[in-house]
Amino acid sequence: MDEPWWAFGFPHGQPLGSDAHGVVGAALSYGWMRLDTESRHVVKPGFSGSGVWSPRYEAIVGLIAQAHAGGDHHGDAVAVTLHQAIQDLPHEKLAGVAAWSVQAAGESALAAWGWSLESDVEAVRHWRPRARGVAVDAEGGFRFKGRRAALTAIVDWLDRPNPDRSVMVVTGSPGVGKSAVLGRVVTTADAQLRAALPESDDNVKATAGSVACAVHVKGKTALDVAVEVARAAAIRLPSQPDELAPALYRRLAAAEAVRFNIVIDALDEATDAQQARLIISEIVLPVARICAEVGAQVVVGSRRHDDGGDLLAMFEPGNQLVDLDTQHFFAAEDLIAYTLATLQLTGAERVGNPYADRTVAAPVAARIAALAQRNFLVAGLVARRHGLYDINPVALEALVSLDISEALDAYLRRLPSVGSAQASLALTALAFAEAPGLTTSLWRTVLSGLGADVDVAQLTAFAESSAANFLIESSSEGTAHRYRLFHQALNDTLLTRRAKQHRQADDEGRITSALMAEGSTNSWTQADPYLLRSLPWHAYRAGMLDSLLLDDPYLLRADLLRLLPLAAGANLAEAARSRVRLLRLTPAALTADPSHRAALFSVTAALEGLGDGFAPHHPAPYRATWAAVAHRTEWSILEGHTGWVRAACPVMVQGRNLLASASSDRTVRLWDPETGQQQRILEGHTGPALAVCPVMVRGRTLLASASDDHTVRLWDPETGQQQRILEGHTRRTLAVCPVVVQERTLLASAGSDGTVRLWDPETGQQQRILSGHTGWVRTVCPVMVQGHTLLASASDDGTVRLWDPETGQQQRILDGHTSWVLAVCPIVVQDRTLLASAGNDGTVRLWDPETGRQQRLLEGHTGTVLAVCPVVLQGRTLLASASEDGTVRLWNPETGQQQRILRGHTNWVRTVCPVVVQGRTLLASASDDRTVRLWDPETGQQQRIPGGHTNTVLGVSTIVVRGHTLLASASDDRTVRLWDPETGQQQRTLDGHTSWVSAVCPVVVQGHTLLASASGDGTVRLWDPETGREYRRKSAFPWIRRASIPMKHRVGPVWAVCSVVVQGHTLLASAGNEGTVRLWDPETQQQERTLEGHTGWVRTVCPVVVQGHTLLASASDDGTVRLWDLETGQQRRTLRGHTDRVRTVCPVVVQSHTLLASASDDRTIRLWDPETGQQQRTLEGHTGPVLAVCPVVLQGRTLLASASTDRTMRLWDPETGSHTTIPLHNQGYGLAWIGDQVTVALSSGLLSIRLQI
Incomplete structure (x- = not known):
């Protein structure tokens, strides 16, 4: 979805062809997709059969089948994915259009997948020079020798018939030749490079085509690695590393592939230690475990340790280890052969080299190799120094044993200076560089920071010299060449030496x-x-x-x-x-x-x-000018769930604190609370996921989730794979928690069948059923009582019960709540373990589980309390509670005093739990607003703008007061406020309603512009905006003051109000819960007419001109929009099409024709022709109910703005249906357009945005 595409076709009448582009609008059934066209030239008949090019994948991903020649979406198209076309037409050889490979290799992966060494940018920079034993690809010669044992082990492992979910790890000390060995495997698996080997090369070679993908990790993140593998497999590019393994499994299973071998080198040189570990946990291990059965294997090259400690410890004992430091994988003759080739400068021979004579060189090479202590890097540095500079053969007794630092120092002493910088300083500058290295310009800049003045030409000449290029590797990025040291050991050596004299x-x-x-x-x-x-x-x-x-x-x-x-x-x-x-x-x-x-x-x-x-002078398509809102106190907001979030819990995954959440969208999701990024989606439940918790099984942390589908499921959070399904509950499973019974970890679950059940998570067997509750059991948790673990359960029967999980016997009943008990947890108060419970009665209660007596009552929530948990802050234990009132509250359990209120959620808060982020304890809360929010509980109360609304703003409108346009807002806080739309300064507060105010509009009464407001108190009131007072009717006798009598609906709240002119007379139309629209004379405030016909609440009304005649449009919970003749009160037309309540409606001019726009809880906006009642277009994009729409005129273009509970405002082109999305970070309730600004009524206040699109 939303991926860009491009196509070229030959539409009728265009013999030279034409192109079109846009985004993928939807994934359709049976492998088809909808193409939304955004280009000036659209898809037309004649494009059929054209390839759909993906700029991101750099590949053809589909074939256009049919263009939409007319209707609402003229110029869009449908296309079949290439993957589906290949399956449906296996004999048409459609795979060739993807050009995934430049060479054919029989059944090899090279011919099957989208990677080839020739097209890999790392081929020149890494694989080819390493495989030949040289520093840069431009240097001639094949100096790699031997390593037969290691190569044989790797090649045999790659070719084995049955992958077993293990990973092969190639390791060793710095300079031992890990990359050279893997480079040999990768390059000899390439048919073209294999053919270029010298005839005399009789060393071990990989099977042609046996490497499907090779990744050099240096300077890369886990996501970078995942994207490279995804491209190789021709699958959707992941947005998170953990998305790779499941997608790769589906791809390989569908392709019925024989083998997909991945080689990953320089794992320890990822961007940082955390990314290296993410590559292991999110890519290497999941691919090996999940995809082995469909042919995937992974070989990893790495040092044993990096800055984060032991890397190899993350690989399980069953994995294959090729340790190049061990005697088994080392042969002295291999090192001697390499040293000899380097000493003779094979492939780049020097005239006058005294070692050109093999009889002279052989003993020197043998001596250097012996002194190098099995280190190829040391041997190479020493041998190359002698090969480059010696005039006469060195005496064997003059050769001494050197470590890497000493060998490098001896080598550098022979290198010439670079301008004012010694060669060692020039190279040290590269040691400071991050991947992929420095251009000569940046290299010069870094050197200037280190105190040296060198010009670019000098650096270029130095980098290309035969002596320096042994230490430097180069690569290209666009037209720029980048340089870095070719071996991590050189970086470490130079930086360590520099640190002895200068603080890093x-x-x-x-x-x-x-x-x-x-x-x-x-x-x-x-x-x-x-x-x-x-x-x-x-x-x-x-x-x-x-x-x-x-x-x-x-x-x-x-x-x-x-x-x-x-x-x-x-x-x-x-x-x-x-x-x-x-x-x-x-x-x-x-x-x-x-x-x-x-x-x-x-x-x-x-x-x-x-x-x-922010950057006020930088061009932007829109810019917020002011806001009058409550500032958020959230640490961050985790968005991704498409349904209510019912539960959350912390879980430790390979040493990292992650957060798990469960939702009514049937998924469990894993999040990194540090970055807010989603790590994994666990899918499998067939009903809403209602609870989640970690559980230890055989020393491994699994996740348990409970669901409306009556099951408990166990998941491996590292791989996302479902491990086991526990079935037994006869109705929905509402809660789950681990409990230790006789030193065994069991799993307790609670359900709407009134039972608590105990399970063995290792076997999935049910161990015991605890019966006794007479209502749904909402939650369960362990609690220590006199050194013995009991199980506490809370139920709709109004009780908390304590059970002995060993015997299943009920120990005690805690009775005191006056309604359902929904939450329970243990909490330590003054060294005593108490039990906290919460329920439908809006209270939190503390109990002594030993005696069953209530210790304290905590009151303050204004709705049902849905969750409680302890949280330790600065050594003090507090109690956190979450409620349907939308708040999280912190309590002192010793005193019962409320400490803090955390506001921000816009719906019920279902759960709360502590999570540690960077050593700080945060609170995570999950809500029906589809978000998980992280809070710093020590930061204090939410701050509000002085004088602003104190609750949700439900509506906005403009009004002209003394020639100046003001903004009027209506709020849940029972007030109407007037604002300067340019500055956001509040001008006046209109106070008088006794319930929420839902809508405002201007109305002219006796030549004076007043403000009408509609309220939940069932009234419509008139206000004088100049004075802020409620309007009082004028009398013929000045000494008589007549109080204004509000216009009142007979039943329920008033949702909407608008002014409308009927035969030259201004009336007010109002609508509410009665299902009627009422017309009022604002001068007399008497009701003139009632319009009846709707079968649900009427949410909005507005005038619309049809053929010169003013009609009234109304929108209702009955899913319809109706048009009324105000002169007769007759219904003129019913507009049907929405599938849920219609929230709002407004006129919009499109191509000089007045249409009617309606917005609905069905997440769509529909455009109607009010003359015919025909629907003209459906605007789709919002992911939540659409609560407001209004026309916007920009540079002569009429657009349509919409606001939604999905926390966005969208600007639509009503002619094409295309739109721009503006995140609001709050639910949007209303819109008003003033000049070049649109003001949005938000769940937290007001926001004004200047549009420059």
Whole structure:
């Protein structure tokens, strides 16, 4: 979905052809997809059979089948995916159009998959030179020798007939030749490179085509690696690393492939230690475990340790280990042969080399190899130094044993200086570089930071010299050449040596300053990609992240996915911390282009009071100008679920604290709470997932989930695979928790069948049924009582019961709640374990489980309390509770006093739990608003804008007061307020309603513009906007003051009000729960007419001109829009099409014709011709009920704005149906257009956005 596409076809009448482009609008059934066209030239008949090109995949992904020649979506098309076409037409050889491979290799993976060594950018930079034993691909010769035992082990493992879910790990000390061995395997598996080997090469070779994908990890993230493998397999590119394994399984299973071997080298050189571990946990292990049965295997090359510690410990004992340091995989003759080839400079021979004579060279090579202590890098440095510079053969006794540092030092002493810099300093500058390396311009800049003045020409000449290029590798990125040291051991050696004389933080500080000075020229618009991608690492090590975070132009262009994790763990000043909060609360901006990033940041900055505006002079399609809202206190918001989120819990996965959530969308999702990124989706339940918890099984952490489908399921959180299904409950399963019984971990579940059940999670066998409750059992938890583990359960029968899980006997009943008990948990108070319970009576109660007596009653919630949990803050244990009142509250369990209220959710809060993020305890809450929110419970109460609304704003309208247009807002806080739309300054508060105010509109009464408001108190009131007082009718006798009598509906609240002119007379139309529309004379405030016909609540009314005649449109919960003749009161037309309640309606002019736009809970906006009643177009895109629409005129174009509970505003082109999405971070309830700004009524206040689209 939303992937870009491009196609070229030959439509009728265009013999030279034409192209079209757009996005994939929907995945249809049977392998088809809908193509939404966005280009000026659209898809027409004549495109059929054309390939659908994906710019992201750089491949043809489908074939156009049919263009929409007319109707609402003229120019769109449907296409069949290439994968489906190949399956449906197996004999048509359609796979050839994808051009996934440039060579045929029989049944080999090379011919089957989308990767080839020839097209891999790492081939020249890494695989080919490593395989030949040289530093750079431009250097001639084949110096790799031997390693037969290791090569044989790897080749045999790749070719074995039955993969067994194990991983092969190739390891060894720095310089031992890991990359050379893997390079040999990868290159000899390539038919073209295999054919180029010397005839004398009789060493072990990989089977042609046996490597389907090779990834050099240096400087890459886990997502980078996952994307490379996905491209190789021709599957959808993942947005998270954990998406790879399931997608690869489906691809291989469908293709009935024989083998898909993946080689991953330099794992320890990923961008950081965390990414290296993510590659193991999210890619390597899941692919090996999940995809082995369909032919996938993984070989990994890595050191044993990196900055994060032991890497190999993450691989299970059953995996295959090729340790090049061991005697089994080392042969002295291999090292001697390599040393001899290097000493003779094979392939790049030097005239006058005294070692050209093999009889002279052989003993020297043998001596060097013996002294190198099995290290190929040391042997290579020593041998190359002698081969390059010796005039006469070195005496054997002059050769001494050297480690890497000493060998490198001896080699560097012979290298010439580079300008004012010694060769060692020039190379040290590269050691500071992040992958993929520095251009000569950046290299020069880094050197300037280290105090050397070198020009670009000197650096180029140095890098290309035969002596230096043994240490330097180069690559191309676009037209730029990048340089870095070819071996990590060289980086380590040079940096260690530099650190003995200079503090690394000081060096990085000077480097950072120099790079920032270069990049900030032209406001970063022409900055080298390296600076946007890797400068944060330099700044982090220098302690200068503040400088980057406060540089607006940099943040608009930087790789924020790399910057944000570094900033989250840095010691920052307050201003920089505000910027980190801005980034964290604007997830859509992390991957947006600069213009959209500026727009997105402006919205968050306005909502959160994080400055007057972000990059105010940078062009943007829209920009927030002001907001009057409650600032959020959330740490972050996790969005992704498409249904209510019913449960959440922390879970430890391979040493990382993740968060699991369960939802009515039938999924369990895993999140990284540090970044807010979704890690994995666990799918399998056939009903809403209602509960989730971790459970230890044989030393492994699994996840247990309970569901409406009557089951408990066990999942491996590392792979996402379902492990077991526990069946026994006869109705929905509502809760699950682990409990230790006689040193065995069992699983307890509770259900609407009134039982608690105990299970053995290892076998899936039911152990015991605990019966006694007379209603649904809502929750269950273990609690320690006098050193014995009991089980506490809470039920709709109003009780909490304690059970002995060993015997199944009921121990005690805690009775005190006056309604359903929905939550229970243990909490330690003054060294005593108490039991906290919460329920439908709105209270939290503390009990002594030993005596069964109630200890304390906690009151404060204004609705049912759905969850409780203990949380430890600064050594104090507090109690957190979550409620249907939308809040999370913190209590002191010792005193019963409420400590804090966390507001932000816009629906019931179902659960709350603590989660540790970067050493800080946060609270996670899950809600029916489809979000999981993280809170810092120590940050205090939510802050509100002084004078602003204190609750949801339900409607907005414009009104002209003394020639000046003001904004009127109606709120759940029972007030109407007037605002200056330019500045957001509040002008006046109109107070008088006794319930929420749902709508406002201007109305002219006796030549004076008044404001009408509709309310839940059942009235429509008139206000004088100049004075803020309720309108009083004028009398013929000035000394008589007549109080205004509100216009009142007989039953229920009034939802809508609008003014309408009938035969030159202004009336007010109102609508409410009665299903009627009422017409009032605002002068007399007497009812003139009642319009009846709707069969549900009427949500909105508005006038619409049809053929010069003013009609009234009304929208209702009955799913219809109706048009009324106001002169006669007769219903003129009923517009049917919506499948749920219709929330709002407004007129919009399209191509000089007035249409009617309606918005509904069915998530659509529909355009109608009010003359004929025919539906003209359906606008789809919102993922929640659409609550507001209004026309917007920009530069002569009429657009349609909409706001929804999905927390977005969208701008639609009513002619084409295309739209732009603006995240609001709040539910949108109303819209008003003033000048070039649209003001949105939000669940938290008001937001004004200037449109520049």
